[in-house]
Amino acid sequence: MIKFNQRELIVPYIILFIVMFVSVYPLLYMVSVSFMTAGEASNQYLIPKELRFENYVTVWTSNNFQQYTLNSIIISAIIVIGVLFTSVPAAYAFAKIDFPFRDIIFYSLLLSLMIPEIIALLPHLLIIRGNIFPLPFGPSWMNSLQGLTVPFFGNIFIIFLLRQYIKKIPNELWDAARMDGSSHLYFLRKVVIPMSMPIIVTVSLFAFILAWNSFAWPLLILTKEDWFPVTVSIYSFIREAGTNYNLLMAASLISISPVLLLYFFTQKLFLESISNFGLKQ
Amino acid sequence: MIKFINKYSDQINGYLFVLPAFLIIGLFGIFPVFFGMYMSVHKWKIFKGRFLGFENYQKIVGDIGSFWIFILGLLVMIASYWVWSEFKNKFSKKIYCLFISFLLLILSLFLINISWADMMAKGDKDFLNSLIYIFYYSFFAITTEVGLGLLIAFALYQKLKGKQFFQMVLLFPYITPAVMGGAVFFIIFGKAENSILNEFIGYFGYDPQMWLFDKRKLSEVLFGIKMEGFFAGPSLALTTSIFYGVWSYTGYYAIILLAGLSIIPSDLYEAAKAEGASRWQTFTKITIPLLMPIIFFLLLTGFINSFQAFNHILVMKTSSAGETMDVVTIEIFDHFWDRVKFGYAAAEGVVLFIILNVLAISQYVIFRKRLNYD
Numbered sequence: 001m002i003k004f005n006q007r008e009l010i011v012p013y014i015i016l017f018i019v020m021f022v023s024v025y026p027l028l029y030m031v032s033v034s035f036m037t038a039g040e041a042s043n044q045y046l047i048p049k050e051l052r053f054e055n056y057v058t059v060w061t062s063n064n065f066q067q068y069t070l071n072s073i074i075i076s077a078i079i080v081i082g083v084l085f086t087s088v089p090a091a092y093a094f095a096k097i098d099f100p101f102r103d104i105i106f107y108s109l110l111l112s113l114m115i116p117e118i119i120a121l122l123p124h125l126l127i128i129r130g131n132i133f134p135l136p137f138g139p140s141w142m143n144s145l146q147g148l149t150v151p152f153f154g155n156i157f158i159i160f161l162l163r164q165y166i167k168k169i170p171n172e173l174w175d176a177a178r179m180d181g182s183s184h185l186y187f188l189r190k191v192v193i194p195m196s197m198p199i200i201v202t203v204s205l206f207a208f209i210l211a212w213n214s215f216a217w218p219l220l221i222l223t224k225e226d227w228f229p230v231t232v233s234i235y236s237f238i239r240e241a242g243t244n245y246n247l248l249m250a251a252s253l254i255s256i257s258p259v260l261l262l263y264f265f266t267q268k269l270f271l272e273s274i275s276n277f278g279l280k281q
Numbered sequence: 282m283i284k285f286i287n288k289y290s291d292q293i294n295g296y297l298f299v300l301p302a303f304l305i306i307g308l309f310g311i312f313p314v315f316f317g318m319y320m321s322v323h324k325w326k327i328f329k330g331r332f333l334g335f336e337n338y339q340k341i342v343g344d345i346g347s348f349w350i351f352i353l354g355l356l357v358m359i360a361s362y363w364v365w366s367e368f369k370n371k372f373s374k375k376i377y378c379l380f381i382s383f384l385l386l387i388l389s390l391f392l393i394n395i396s397w398a399d400m401m402a403k404g405d406k407d408f409l410n411s412l413i414y415i416f417y418y419s420f421f422a423i424t425t426e427v428g429l430g431l432l433i434a435f436a437l438y439q440k441l442k443g444k445q446f447f448q449m450v451l452l453f454p455y456i457t458p459a460v461m462g463g464a465v466f467f468i469i470f471g472k473a474e475n476s477i478l479n480e481f482i483g484y485f486g487y488d489p490q491m492w493l494f495d496k497r498k499l500s501e502v503l504f505g506i507k508m509e510g511f512f513a514g515p516s517l518a519l520t521t522s523i524f525y526g527v528w529s530y531t532g533y534y535a536i537i538l539l540a541g542l543s544i545i546p547s548d549l550y551e552a553a554k555a556e557g558a559s560r561w562q563t564f565t566k567i568t569i570p571l572l573m574p575i576i577f578f579l580l581l582t583g584f585i586n587s588f589q590a591f592n593h594i595l596v597m598k599t600s601s602a603g604e605t606m607d608v609v610t611i612e613i614f615d616h617f618w619d620r621v622k623f624g625y626a627a628a629e630g631v632v633l634f635i636i637l638n639v640l641a642i643s644q645y646v647i648f649r650k651r652l653n654y655d
Contacts (some may be wrong), residue, residue, distance in 0.1 A: 007568055009439060009440075011436075012435070012436035012437070012441060013440045013441065015432060015433065015436040016436050016437070016441070019429075019433055019436075019451065019531075019532075020450050020451070022528065023451060023453055023454050023528070023532060024450060024453060026454075026462065026469060026528070027465075029468075029469060029477075030465050031467060033468065037552070038393070039437060040467075042473075043473075043475065044413055044468075044471075044473055044476040044477055046477060046587050047545065049636075056345065061655075082354065085301070086301040086302040086305060087302060088554055089297075089298035089299075089301075089302075090298055090299045090301070090302035090303070090392070090511065092298060093295045093299045094299070095296070096292055097294055097295040097298065097401075098295070099291055099292045099294075099295030099296060100292065102295065105299060105303065107590060108311070109303065109306050109307075109310070111311065112306055112310030114637070114638070114641060115310065115311070115313070115314055115634070116588065116589070116628060116630075116633060116634065116637060117589060117609075118591065118609075118610045118632035118633070119313065119317055119396075119591065119627075119631070119633065120309065120313040120314070120317075120612050120615070121314035121617075121626075121634070122313070122317060122320070122617050122623060122626055122627055122630065123312065123316040123320070124313060125310060125617075126316070127308070127309075131328070136397055146472060149306070150310045151305075152308065152309075153301075153305045154301075154302045154303075154304075154305030154306035154310065155306075156302075156310065156477040157467060159302060159363070163429060168610070172444040175483050183290070183294075184290070184291075184294040185294070193291035207518075209456055212458060213458040213459060213460070213592070214594045215458075215460050215595075216591060216592065216595075216614065220618065231458060231461075232399055234460050234461060234514075235460055235595075237597060238467060238596060239466055248464055249464070249465070249468075252461040252596045253461075253462050255458070255461060256458055256461045257399060257459055258455055259455070259457075260457075261452070263411075263452070263453075263456050264449075267448075267449045267452070268445075269620055270452070271448055271449075271452070271536060272537050274452075274533065274537065275536055275537055275539065275540030276540070
């Protein structure tokens with residue numbers, strides 16, 4: 001690789017500053033517009049004349065926005081818990097327990113990555129409406145929390161990431177634990193989970209961001225506003241004629257802040273897992 | 282009983298641990314494809330109707346025979362690459378091998394061309410056009426993303442201050458939810474003549490553009506040539522959504538490519554230095570060849586993934602852009618959400634699935650030889 005000497009280093013700095021500017025500019029613009037008056041926003045001012053914090057108050061108190069934010073938080077939290085609940089034991093079994101057809105099962109599940117979401121949406125909808133087989137809680141899961149969350153409880157991508165990590169835990173630990181009469185479940189709880197905390201945090205973040213961003217599915221199954229997540233509410237806000245952009249941006253900013261905040265605290269793990277996963281897919 | 286449990290404890294535990302994930306992924310991940318196929322051969326509005334056979338497919342691709350010729354054309358194209366990569370070192374003269382693979386390439390283009398024209402004449406034009414639009418989207422988005430990502434990765438590879446910070450900022454767009462990101466782009470790329478972007482390009486002497494509201498093709502916008510067909514390029518509105526894709530994914534690819542750069546063994550560089558290689562030689566003879574498999578891999582997987590772009594395009598879609606932003610996912614969604622044609626939408630989904638699988642085959646053919654240094 002070409003290493004630049006001290007004087008030439010200016011080139012990469014310039015590149016990175018431009019890239020950084022382009023990356024954050026839309027977000028900064030979002031901040032800036034969110035403080036403008038409606039007139040300033042529609043005339044596309046660069047910065048507001050004065051900061052109007054009222055916009056945030058207006059958004060926060062109007063149009064059930066609090067309800068939508070709360071919905072998003074509840075939905076995402078339940079999905080994260082559900083995903084961890086199914087994925088951690090499965091990843092442990094795929095990595096460490098020896099049982100017949102293990103690899104066949106794993107690879108056939110991996111095939112689900114090949115299937116575009118758009119194709120799955122339609123059969124999902126019929127399942128959720130209870131058209132294909134009877135559902136456990138209620139005749140139809142349309143407009144319900146279980147309909148929004150349960151389909152996302154299984155995620156082979158997350159199982160894959162966890163499995164990679166758990167595989168590195170030495171087998172001797174399990175041999176020793178077995179000698180002492182420990183069961184798989186006990187070993188999983190007391191040894192494997194504490195040891196793989198970094199990856200569990202990372203996949204929780206992945207799952208949270210995915211859940212927070214989910215859009216097509218809620219749009220499809222929600223006909224009433226009770227369980228609208230923020231993404232859907234912002235989409236319907238954009239579609240309304242004569243939208244006030246300043247309020248739209250304030251709403252957008254409020255609704256991306258949890259994701260940005262989470263990312264800020266876990267960025268190092270996040271970066272590592274992206275660079276690891278990208279090459280090994 | 283207890284003896285039995287103890288003896289088979291591994292098996293029992295294994296299956297029990299896997300069961301919840303297996304049920305949910307099986308039900309929501311794998312089952313839908315088969316059910317979609319089942320739906321596609323029925324008349325299905327909201328509830329199941331009569332059996333149609335391949336009528337839906339007939340309507341979509343016009344003539345099922347020419348669809349298979351189209352797929353055959355894609356496969357021949359892959360074969361042309363395969364011949365080149367497999368036999369280029371086995372023939373005594375490279376030129377024969379080149380000739381054969383070139384012939385195959387011409388053949389594949391011919392097959393694709395005639396079958397496509399036939400499908401266009403008889404089939405569902407909106408759907409077929411949407412395939413072209415998603416091709417534009419994926420092709421332009423992924424090449425720009427990986428190209429720029431490479432540049433950024435090179436920059437990040439130098440000894441810089443604040444590297445961690447740059448990396449963090451780079452991924453902001455990637456984690457921004459598509460709906461909210463799309464909302465900002467919707468404003469920045471709006472039609473206002475005095476918008477920031479239009480004033481910015483005004484500095485360089487360009488006229489203000491309508492961006493997301495403009496359905497003129499790129500060839501017309503850039504060169505003033507009015508054209509029809511494939512080479513007219515994406516509309517300006519679709520190009521804007523490509524900008525969003527680039528904005529959102531470039532950082533992600535840059536991080537992966539940076540990881541790819543750092544696994545190139547450093548003794549190779551030292552050896553090159555000891556031999557007195559110039560920096561440019563080192564770059565073209567070591568870095569690029571060793572990075573090539575990763576670049577190809579990212580281009581191909583990224584291309585396939587971009588076929589699923591949906592959220593931000595739906596958000597940024599405007600009515601004045603017309604159907605030029607109806608990429609294939611939007612088209613399918615539209616059919617079953619707005620027009621409630623479930624069977625038809627399912628058939629469209631299956632067609633997309635077949636095409637994606639052919640692309641996946643090409644991925645397998647190209648990467649069956651693993652990266653040699655991981």
